[in-house]
Amino acid sequence: QSVLTQPPSVSAAPGQKVTISCSGSSSNIGNNYVSWYQQLPGTAPKLLIYDNNKRPSGIPDRFSGSKSGTSATLGITGLQTGDEADYYCGTWDSSLSAKVFGGGTKLTVL
């Protein structure tokens, strides 16, 4: 059981938009920055979004992040088949004194 809750799967057609939610509490998302990671099949995770809504160099603006209260959201527009991956949210949990991840969301581009 992960500290952060994500939907197990989402799907959408190529070119469409999808959002992935990440729900936590005041000890984690509510008082810390959220980051998002993309894990393509058989590869290491890759930083996609940090500090709630910032993109590292090289990440296209089709990817966006937001945070409100104890929840965060990853948005992906203009879906491509190459976006099929597992997506994880992560943040610091002050009560656990540990970084915590969501359980991951598998994105299928139909």
Next chain:
Amino acid sequence: EVHLVQSGAEVKKPGESLKISCQGSGYTFTTYWIGWVRQMPGKGLEWMGIISPGDSDTRYSPSFQGQVTMSADKSINTAYLQWSSLQASDTAMYYCTRRAATTRYDYWGQGTLVTVSS
């Protein structure tokens, strides 16, 4: 360019010891903490802890405290994760990652697959 290169896959028997490595390049290794993340087969990411390569200060996740040991050799830009007595439940992919900020891990190694089986 920043790179984290991990040691190769390992196959071990229960009770054996193991030490895997993560070598950084392309940046000042002692400036950034290195984290370790476990991914069990078909499962999600679990944060194990972090080590500061400069002074070997470590912070373990409560879930992994006492189960593994993190160390570093700054002279060769390498961080290590070790087990004294492996169990079948340690079978997983292990990633090292550079901590750019408390909640941001910006570069990841390719992973080391550890298989523990009798």
